[in-house]
Amino acid sequence: MGDILQYFLNGLARGSIYSLVALGLVVIYQGTGHLNFAQGEMSLFATFGAWWINDHGVPLWLSILLAASFAFVGGGVIEFGLIRPAAKKSPFAVVVVTIGLFQAFNSLSGLLFKGAATGLSFGTIFPNKPKDFFRLPGGAVWRYENIGVLLTVLVITALLFLLFRKTKVGLAMRMVANNADSAKLSGVPTNKVLMLSWALSAAIGTIGCALVAGINTNVSLGTMFGVFLLASAAAILGGLDSPLGAVVGGLSLGVIESFVTNYPKDWWASTYIGADTATAAAFVIILVVLLARPSGLFGSTHVERV
Amino acid sequence: MAITITESSAKHWALRFVGVATLAGIAIYFASGAAPSTLGKITEACTLAIAAIALNLLLGFNGQISLGHSAFAGLAAFTAGYSVNAWHWNPWLSLLISCAVCFAFGMLVGLPALRLKGSYLALVTLAVAFVWPTVARKFLNQTVKQSTLTGMKLKPPTWTGLANNRADRALFLFWLSITLLIVAYVVVRNIRKSRIGRSLVAVRDNETAAAVMGVNLPLTKTITFGISASLAGLAGWLTAAQLTTLDENSFTILTSIKYLLALILGGAATLAGPVVGAFVYYFVDDLLKTNAPHWDFLPGPLSNGPVASFLLGAVVIAFVFIAPTGFVGLIKSQTRRIAIVVPRPLRHSTVAEASVEESESP
Numbered sequence: 001m002g003d004i005l006q007y008f009l010n011g012l013a014r015g016s017i018y019s020l021v022a023l024g025l026v027v028i029y030q031g032t033g034h035l036n037f038a039q040g041e042m043s044l045f046a047t048f049g050a051w052w053i054n055d056h057g058v059p060l061w062l063s064i065l066l067a068a069s070f071a072f073v074g075g076g077v078i079e080f081g082l083i084r085p086a087a088k089k090s091p092f093a094v095v096v097v098t099i100g101l102f103q104a105f106n107s108l109s110g111l112l113f114k115g116a117a118t119g120l121s122f123g124t125i126f127p128n129k130p131k132d133f134f135r136l137p138g139g140a141v142w143r144y145e146n147i148g149v150l151l152t153v154l155v156i157t158a159l160l161f162l163l164f165r166k167t168k169v170g171l172a173m174r175m176v177a178n179n180a181d182s183a184k185l186s187g188v189p190t191n192k193v194l195m196l197s198w199a200l201s202a203a204i205g206t207i208g209c210a211l212v213a214g215i216n217t218n219v220s221l222g223t224m225f226g227v228f229l230l231a232s233a234a235a236i237l238g239g240l241d242s243p244l245g246a247v248v249g250g251l252s253l254g255v256i257e258s259f260v261t262n263y264p265k266d267w268w269a270s271t272y273i274g275a276d277t278a279t280a281a282a283f284v285i286i287l288v289v290l291l292a293r294p295s296g297l298f299g300s301t302h303v304e305r306v
Numbered sequence: 307m308a309i310t311i312t313e314s315s316a317k318h319w320a321l322r323f324v325g326v327a328t329l330a331g332i333a334i335y336f337a338s339g340a341a342p343s344t345l346g347k348i349t350e351a352c353t354l355a356i357a358a359i360a361l362n363l364l365l366g367f368n369g370q371i372s373l374g375h376s377a378f379a380g381l382a383a384f385t386a387g388y389s390v391n392a393w394h395w396n397p398w399l400s401l402l403i404s405c406a407v408c409f410a411f412g413m414l415v416g417l418p419a420l421r422l423k424g425s426y427l428a429l430v431t432l433a434v435a436f437v438w439p440t441v442a443r444k445f446l447n448q449t450v451k452q453s454t455l456t457g458m459k460l461k462p463p464t465w466t467g468l469a470n471n472r473a474d475r476a477l478f479l480f481w482l483s484i485t486l487l488i489v490a491y492v493v494v495r496n497i498r499k500s501r502i503g504r505s506l507v508a509v510r511d512n513e514t515a516a517a518v519m520g521v522n523l524p525l526t527k528t529i530t531f532g533i534s535a536s537l538a539g540l541a542g543w544l545t546a547a548q549l550t551t552l553d554e555n556s557f558t559i560l561t562s563i564k565y566l567l568a569l570i571l572g573g574a575a576t577l578a579g580p581v582v583g584a585f586v587y588y589f590v591d592d593l594l595k596t597n598a599p600h601w602d603f604l605p606g607p608l609s610n611g612p613v614a615s616f617l618l619g620a621v622v623i624a625f626v627f628i629a630p631t632g633f634v635g636l637i638k639s640q641t642r643r644i645a646i647v648v649p650r651p652l653r654h655s656t657v658a659e660a661s662v663e664e665s666e667s668p
Contacts, residue, residue: 100623283437290421
């Protein structure tokens, strides 16, 4: 019983990060219909930036915030300078540009930060001593770091929902998501909204990547591959145009991953299933869900006219 | 003023003949004088071109995206490598079996594709590509009990008169890859020009309308997936013929991305696009990898380490803006100023019958 609770809590912490990165993907997708393949590597680059600032004596939390604001500006610039002109060219163009960005950012991180390939040690902003945990009934422990990650993600998610629901900017974003043409006709500055989506997404992704780096205690060029894959899976599981779906999808994927990694070791001999198979199992589950609901759990379905 | 050339006229055939003769000339030139390493590079570029052709059939003509083609290629390579090494099969038999296995597996992956579109389909196929290295590693650990799988060590058959040394093997693989590239090209060309090809494009442009016109959607889509997968399998088999060892990192998601970039750089939904794109991609990549570390004019930190991969990313992005419809699209739009190929005019009988019907109808 204690084990189950333990796996659940561990999964919740990782899952909350997936949901944060997934939120970043959804923010872009609902505005433009593009899946940003470079999301993980853009935030990885910014996280290396945070490492660099921190290395120069700035407290870690401040460096992460600085890196996130840098990513905010960078995201907007990329939308304005590359994505928008590419979208005018051809439907494939944006996909190719984001894949190109993926490659460029990953190798740029390797170029600018020495030792990035093998990993640079990255601190955590939460208490992380061996004894920093609550003991829960059944022998499970809830580490302060896991609580901190979960709370950070919940606060950011809550702020995002407030932004979407209670502000004029959020209303404009939802209008563009719902129907870009009508929004434009009603005087919404669609271009600015799209730029803002990319900026927000890059900033959110950076915080997500910094949290992953904190949990892993290091950041390397490969840090975001798996996280991005699971986050995009989470976004698709929840429905690419639903922020709520991203959160639910991310949390459930984190928990599934945690259970598959740990639990079956006892009964289905570890030769068949193990840590590396966890992600595979998560994808099989998503496949089943998508077969039943092709646009995700919370995604909206569109009726097409011929 | 541009010259007009009628399709399938004597002039058009002459142009085609000149084009094919030039390509054949280039191939013979390289075969007669080039070093084995150069031949090896061309072989690899041909392999990439076959994979891009496979993806073109699916994505360009049928509108279904797949990031899972690396898994199909990997499956074929492992099938070939294992059957030849462990069961001592004839490599040529393993070619057929690998393609058949990939066809079946492709149909299977094509089933969920019936319900999914766009980014959702991209993710499911991405999952296939992601799962493949895990499966391959399990297979290596459990069945082969080694960390790598030995390649096929394909020997040139005796009738070619080639010996089994490095230079002759490179020459043999060079001609083999060109032959297989032509086979893949002709298969896709014939599909495209036939009734099936038109139904593929109809499905891509508008599924509902295609179904109304009588296209069997599920059958068309899954069979296309299968054929595309077996062509990717052809590329995988060819890889297994070239490499001495295969492991789980031979076919990763990055391989799939490479196929996709090659296709889109060349021009999706054109017949020559994937071939041109694969060669451009492969040799730009190769050029950057060999030369970038020696470029002194680059600013300090850029001139070492993974600069080639950064520049490749930049080249790919720049290409989107220079040639949004791919390299072939760019060439077409430029040559259009010099010469235009116009379709053959309708035969008179058809026009006459139509006009007769029109006059009689009221």
